Amino acid sequence: MGILKYVKEELQVIKERDPAIKSNMEVFLYPSFKVIMSYRVAHKLYLKKHYFLARWISQRAARKTGIEIHPGAKIGKGLFIDHGTGVIIGETTEIGNNVTLYQGVTLGGTGKEKGKRHPTLKDNVMVSAGAKILGSFTIGENSKIGAGSVVLKEVPPNCTVVGVPGRIVKMGDQKIPRSDMDQVHLPDPISNDIRELQNDNIRLQKQIKQLERHMRCMQEEEIILKEEEDETV
Numbered sequence: 001m002g003i004l005k006y007v008k009e010e011l012q013v014i015k016e017r018d019p020a021i022k023s024n025m026e027v028f029l030y031p032s033f034k035v036i037m038s039y040r041v042a043h044k045l046y047l048k049k050h051y052f053l054a055r056w057i058s059q060r061a062a063r064k065t066g067i068e069i070h071p072g073a074k075i076g077k078g079l080f081i082d083h084g085t086g087v088i089i090g091e092t093t094e095i096g097n098n099v100t101l102y103q104g105v106t107l108g109g110t111g112k113e114k115g116k117r118h119p120t121l122k123d124n125v126m127v128s129a130g131a132k133i134l135g136s137f138t139i140g141e142n143s144k145i146g147a148g149s150v151v152l153k154e155v156p157p158n159c160t161v162v163g164v165p166g167r168i169v170k171m172g173d174q175k176i177p178r179s180d181m182d183q184v185h186l187p188d189p190i191s192n193d194i195r196e197l198q199n200d201n202i203r204l205q206k207q208i209k210q211l212e213r214h215m216r217c218m219q220e221e222e223i224i225l226k227e228e229e230d231e232t233v
Helices: 003-017 031-047 051-065 189-232
Strands: 106-108 132-134 159-162 167-171
Touching: 003 031, 031 051
Parallel strands: 106 132
Antiparallel strands: 159 167
């Protein structure tokens, strides 16, 4: 594929997914555009085993954009990196088509593996700001990873994952993250747990008050019975 075709594709991707874009010329200022163009060149060199030159291009792009993509990573069409500062994509990462990454995302390894040691993201996955996906497992199609989540195991297709460590809180969601760019309104299991604890606390307080009333009634009955016995004597 010629560089002009890559340029046209990236123009379309950024215009489609960033509501802040007002003109085609703005796209050329985007870190995402710059780093993807550099990656495409570096990846071709990497495949031809020109490793030093490939890394030189990728590291130069990282210094300019704050986005580090290893030239060995396999990336499909339509990757969009919004803002992008702090994004890291490891050597054996595989990314499908129309994936969206927000700033601070890490697609990394655990440090214990050899060979394939980075995650695979299938088509239409969205990874929200600050999320970390660590290890050689797969994130299924159309799944969303919530902001700040740390994902350490496989995620089936059409799921929503949030928390540390990441937990699946929604399964079978048919919305496609490429079209639904909402990284905010996701389920929050921690808040749900807190609400459950609060409800349990309210129930316990009610039970304690009921027991206290019952105990007072019993004590009053005992006092009355004692007084009646004393009068009888």
